[in-house]
Amino acid sequence: MYPESGAEGxxxxxxxxxxxxxEHTPRRTGEQAGEQAGERAGxxxxxxxxxxxxxxxPGGPPDGPADGxxxxxxxxxxxxxxxxxxxxxxxxxxxxxxxxxxxxGAPVEGTYHRVDSGRSLTDRLGDLFLAPVNGLYGIQDxxxxxxxxxxxxxxxxxxxxxLFVLAIGAFITVVFATGALDLGIARLAHRLRERGxxxxxxxxxVFSLLxxxxxxxxETLGFYGLIVPLMLALGYDRMVATGTIILGAGIGxxxxxxxxxxxxxxxxxxxxxxxxxxxxxxxxxxVLTAVTIGYVVHYARRVRRNPDRSxxxxxxxxxxxxxxxxxxxAPPELTALHRTVLIVVALVFTFMIxxxxxxxxxxxxxxxxxxYGFELGWSFPQLAALYLVAAVLVGLIARFGEQRLSATVVxxxxxxxxxxxxxxxxxxxxxxxxxxxxxxxxxHSIEGVVRGTSSGLFAVIVFVVNLPLSFLIPSTSGNATLTxxxxxxxxxxxxxxxxxxxxxxxxxxxxxxxxxxxTAVTIGGVALAKVGYDRYLRFVWPLLxxxxxxxxxxxxxxxxxx
Numbered sequence: 001m002y003p004e005s006g007a008e009g010x011x012x013x014x015x016x017x018x019x020x021x022x023e024h025t026p027r028r029t030g031e032q033a034g035e036q037a038g039e040r041a042g043x044x045x046x047x048x049x050x051x052x053x054x055x056x057x058p059g060g061p062p063d064g065p066a067d068g069x070x071x072x073x074x075x076x077x078x079x080x081x082x083x084x085x086x087x088x089x090x091x092x093x094x095x096x097x098x099x100x101x102x103x104x105g106a107p108v109e110g111t112y113h114r115v116d117s118g119r120s121l122t123d124r125l126g127d128l129f130l131a132p133v134n135g136l137y138g139i140q141d142x143x144x145x146x147x148x149x150x151x152x153x154x155x156x157x158x159x160x161x162x163l164f165v166l167a168i169g170a171f172i173t174v175v176f177a178t179g180a181l182d183l184g185i186a187r188l189a190h191r192l193r194e195r196g197x198x199x200x201x202x203x204x205x206v207f208s209l210l211x212x213x214x215x216x217x218x219e220t221l222g223f224y225g226l227i228v229p230l231m232l233a234l235g236y237d238r239m240v241a242t243g244t245i246i247l248g249a250g251i252g253x254x255x256x257x258x259x260x261x262x263x264x265x266x267x268x269x270x271x272x273x274x275x276x277x278x279x280x281x282x283x284x285x286x287v288l289t290a291v292t293i294g295y296v297v298h299y300a301r302r303v304r305r306n307p308d309r310s311x312x313x314x315x316x317x318x319x320x321x322x323x324x325x326x327x328x329x330a331p332p333e334l335t336a337l338h339r340t341v342l343i344v345v346a347l348v349f350t351f352m353i354x355x356x357x358x359x360x361x362x363x364x365x366x367x368x369x370x371x372y373g374f375e376l377g378w379s380f381p382q383l384a385a386l387y388l389v390a391a392v393l394v395g396l397i398a399r400f401g402e403q404r405l406s407a408t409v410v411x412x413x414x415x416x417x418x419x420x421x422x423x424x425x426x427x428x429x430x431x432x433x434x435x436x437x438x439x440x441x442x443x444h445s446i447e448g449v450v451r452g453t454s455s456g457l458f459a460v461i462v463f464v465v466n467l468p469l470s471f472l473i474p475s476t477s478g479n480a481t482l483t484x485x486x487x488x489x490x491x492x493x494x495x496x497x498x499x500x501x502x503x504x505x506x507x508x509x510x511x512x513x514x515x516x517x518x519t520a521v522t523i524g525g526v527a528l529a530k531v532g533y534d535r536y537l538r539f540v541w542p543l544l545x546x547x548x549x550x551x552x553x554x555x556x557x558x559x560x561x562x
Contacts, residue, residue, distance in 0.1 A: 077418065080425040083482070087429050088128045096437035097444060098145075109493045112444040117437045127435045135428030136162060147431045156434075158427040158481065160380035161268050162420045165477070167384040168260055169416025170409040171348075171391040172214065177408050178398045180341035185223065186331040189230055196234045200300055201293050203227065204248030208289045211252020212281075213349045215261040215476075217521050220245045224528040232318050235304045239312040239539050242529045243296040246522055247514065247543070251292040254510025254547070255285035258353050260383070262509065265423060265477045266502045268380060269484030275357035277499025280558040284503070288550060295543045311539045312531045340397055348390045352383060419477050426481035433485075443489055456556035458494040459504050462487060463555055466508035471516055476509055496559045503558060507551045514547075515540055 096117040099107035119127075127134075130149065138147040140156040147156045175181055185206060192199035210216030223245060231241040256262040257278055267274040303310045334342075355378040360369040371377065378386075391412070395405035433439045453461070469483060483505065491501045515537060517523050526536045 091436040094438040131428030134431040164384040166413040167387040170412035171387040173412025180338040207248035208252035266480035270488035455559040459555035459559035462504040470512040
């Protein structure tokens, strides 16, 4: 999902608008979404006849800018391979060094000193060759700090996160195979069809909620065939539909609370719980989602009053969509099976949030508070098991049968192998830096920037620094795994919670993915809606400015409160 929803470049699988793993292969590509959006919008449960499409598809496969972007920008995997080679070469030029560490493993400010890594050219070639392997299950020797697959110590690789990504991919794919989520959103849109502002707010709120908990982004490509004709029938333009879909899911990913592909991966790389900082992120989600919905509704009302003020204009036939909507009729009713599946999905995500939140710290405000007896303190191994069990449960409820359930679970894991591999490759880069003992040297070079700055200014600096990084490495999970080992310790020097750094990082990634052309959810979405990318930028830039100011305000407040 915005794996992610971060997102992989359009040359690979569609990227998420920021949060889930954008680099993961969706169940349907942009082209397929354009051809089959009407089918998906109608929803189809197991053994149920397909309902009528909600309207004619708004366009064919992405072309123009999307195709150009595909040819120009490499995939996240390719980017990380190049980064691996570059970091390995640069490590020869950076002098090795080390900090003293406190009992919690955090570097102690002012203790940096030069060391002799003692690694020969053969050792360094071995590090490069084994980087992906070490990124998966490399073991760190506690005395030397070296990472290798045959050492004794603690797991340094990302095996736990790797399996978790595959498990949630299996769960999400099984849920979509039931047709319950698609049909539920289609029913919501139909029920609110006569109340335009409420329809926009309702769809955006659902998309945002899905984005903040599981990185819902590339899945939105299948909803253009439903939302575009519906908005046109209500007197709006195509830009309203585009903003409803892209910004609805995108703002949820930007304000990820427990999104495993953004918050989860970044928290793991920062060595903190995914529940740390959830109160700040939840507050951001409420405020920024409300502001974004208000922005789109304001534009929609303006266009409805005066169509000449439309930024996208109207194509031939757009005004006839009211007739097409009436002919299409209502989507099929939710069956008892669909309702049960939706309830199970809600319970699974609710339980996930409950299991990872450090309730004693969150409720008392004391980071060192003793955990309550009911706290589970789950992490990636337990969550991976949770989603595997939930995938099987949903399949049994939907009466898939053994063969279909097995095939769907395997397909779901296969669809998410790309973001999983991105995480492994990014972790492999940090292994090269760790074995060459240059990570602390890089950290020391940045230490001077944050020394003496206020905690609020530090949080804003982290946000700003991550903006270009999010453009260069659009893969959310890969970006987090690569940058967090350096950014997180900076928080220790600045006296700020590492959770603030995670929030600043994911905010930068999510903000960029609302508009950058390397995000296939955005570039593919405007193509499916037949809205010019330049016109979309004109529409969204005032909101981007507002969001940037609000984000910085939340980061300053969060840093000062920790």
